[in-house]
Amino acid sequence: MATKQQANWSPYDNNGGTCVAIAGADYCVIAADTRMSTGYSILTRDYSKISKLADKCVMASSGFQADVKALQKNLAARHLIYQHQHNKQMSCPAMAQLLSNTLYYKRFFPYYAFNVLGGLDNEGKGCVFTYDAVGSYERVGYSSQGSGSTLIMPVLDNQLKSPSPLLLPAVDAVTPLSESEAVDMVKDVFASAAERDIYTGDKVEIVIVNAGGIRREYTDLRKD
Amino acid sequence: MFRNQYDTDVTTWSPAGRLFQVEYAMEAVKQGSAAIGLRSKSHVVLASVNKANSELSSHQRKIFKVDDHIGVAIAGLTADGRVLSRYLRSECINYSFVYESPLPVGRLVVQLADKAQVCTQRSWKRPYGVGLLVAGLDESGAHLYYNCPSGNYFEYQAFAIGSRSQAAKTYLERKFETFANCSREDLIRDALFAIKETLQGEKLTSSICTVAILGIGEPFQIIDQQTIQQLIDSLEIREEAGEPSAAMQEDRSPEAAPMEI
Numbered sequence: 206m207a208t209k210q211q212a213n214w215s216p217y218d219n220n221g222g223t224c225v226a227i228a229g230a231d232y233c234v235i236a237a238d239t240r241m242s243t244g245y246s247i248l249t250r251d252y253s254k255i256s257k258l259a260d261k262c263v264m265a266s267s268g269f270q271a272d273v274k275a276l277q278k279n280l281a282a283r284h285l286i287y288q289h290q291h292n293k294q295m296s297c298p299a300m301a302q303l304l305s306n307t308l309y310y311k312r313f314f315p316y317y318a319f320n321v322l323g324g325l326d327n328e329g330k331g332c333v334f335t336y337d338a339v340g341s342y343e344r345v346g347y348s349s350q351g352s353g354s355t356l357i358m359p360v361l362d363n364q365l366k367s368p369s370p371l372l373l374p375a376v377d378a379v380t381p382l383s384e385s386e387a388v389d390m391v392k393d394v395f396a397s398a399a400e401r402d403i404y405t406g407d408k409v410e411i412v413i414v415n416a417g418g419i420r421r422e423y424t425d426l427r428k429d
Numbered sequence: 430m431f432r433n434q435y436d437t438d439v440t441t442w443s444p445a446g447r448l449f450q451v452e453y454a455m456e457a458v459k460q461g462s463a464a465i466g467l468r469s470k471s472h473v474v475l476a477s478v479n480k481a482n483s484e485l486s487s488h489q490r491k492i493f494k495v496d497d498h499i500g501v502a503i504a505g506l507t508a509d510g511r512v513l514s515r516y517l518r519s520e521c522i523n524y525s526f527v528y529e530s531p532l533p534v535g536r537l538v539v540q541l542a543d544k545a546q547v548c549t550q551r552s553w554k555r556p557y558g559v560g561l562l563v564a565g566l567d568e569s570g571a572h573l574y575y576n577c578p579s580g581n582y583f584e585y586q587a588f589a590i591g592s593r594s595q596a597a598k599t600y601l602e603r604k605f606e607t608f609a610n611c612s613r614e615d616l617i618r619d620a621l622f623a624i625k626e627t628l629q630g631e632k633l634t635s636s637i638c639t640v641a642i643l644g645i646g647e648p649f650q651i652i653d654q655q656t657i658q659q660l661i662d663s664l665e666i667r668e669e670a671g672e673p674s675a676a677m678q679e680d681r682s683p684e685a686a687p688m689e690i
Contacts, residue, residue: 282522289494289518 217269217317218243221404222254223353224265225391226323227365228331228346232384232415235323236391237265238353238399238426239408250407250428257419259284262297262324263412264304267351268338269317276316279307297324301334301342308340315339319350324414331414353398353405360394384413392424399426440552450556451549454578457558461504463594463627464491466562467587467601467620468573469611472644473564475502476620478591478627479637492641496521497648498531499565500641504591505578506558513557517541534565538574538582546580560590564643571644589623596626614660617642617652621664633661 237254335348436449479488493514503510524532589597635657643649
């Protein structure tokens, strides 16, 4: 029996890494580790997976960083066009829809990118949108994507999960945490993920979006 | 220019070697409301007179940001100007995407000129009816270009286009040698003076003009109305300070009259 023909080359590579985002009442925290790997090797310990798409909108993406870079450039160009036409910045929900459309556009040769989008919505409340590789997205109170997401997500669920969405009246999606509590939570979950996930480590880059603008912090992680 | 048998389409030469359709397109630029540009070593200022169709309508936008380091002011068919601005913006975005650096102005104006030339050599097209003053910054400093409907482009220290632009050009010709080392504020003041010349008596207020500036370390921005009004007011104060001396000269002239006989 003839065996099925297999590809001898893949257009994709997985550079690993983990991304997390948490939405608050008037802030949003977006974080990602700075390790870039391939196979069992480290390519660099100092790579940013986070990109500022608009004034109040930040995206963190894990997966194949070449595709991530192309996606970021694409969105930045589309944002410029929007600003020329509308004379204002794109809102976070608008950018969320644009990202979804951009991903689905390549439904049959996808961007190997696992994204979390975070920022402030039109009312100034924190918002987080989580995506799969082909653009399926949902607004949530918190999310994680990437190699460490299976380790981080259950912890966030335990700490932050709002009661059942079947409850009426509907409960707010944002967390009751303060900004500094959310940042501490992010540091803790990354430290935990770095313990067992070999692709997560080196440093965490934490970006905080609030009414005052955008702030950036770094914390060290295990380097092994 | 009179109606003649060689001006029906752009692909017909006249016996004198002229393309009348292209020249008529340049007429459209002369009929539009004024736009001026001037540059120093480090900054370029664009200013335009905003005509409104009636008191009820809003003013037309004639100055467009193309990129952080490039802006344009237009005169003529503003619809054509909008379309060309969209083209210029698109070119800048595409260049930045590929080369991760800003498109040099000199290249952009050549692309624009070539695009205009195409419309002078196709029987199914018409020339763009708009003149563009392109202000831009690149590694060699600040630049100001003028792109015609004919597909020609020229670099200028200062220039004015549109109706009554000759008055502004006369003013600019008098003062252009001082522009190179002008301060940012003086450059804006000179632009406002030039605009004033085109108004010929009409009062200059911030609601009928738009001023934009770009320079080294300063991305393109349209200056807000309040700042412009303050500058206009300060210009008028300077002018009033100049009036007493003019009045004194008038007093002296009756004394001069007997000698003239």
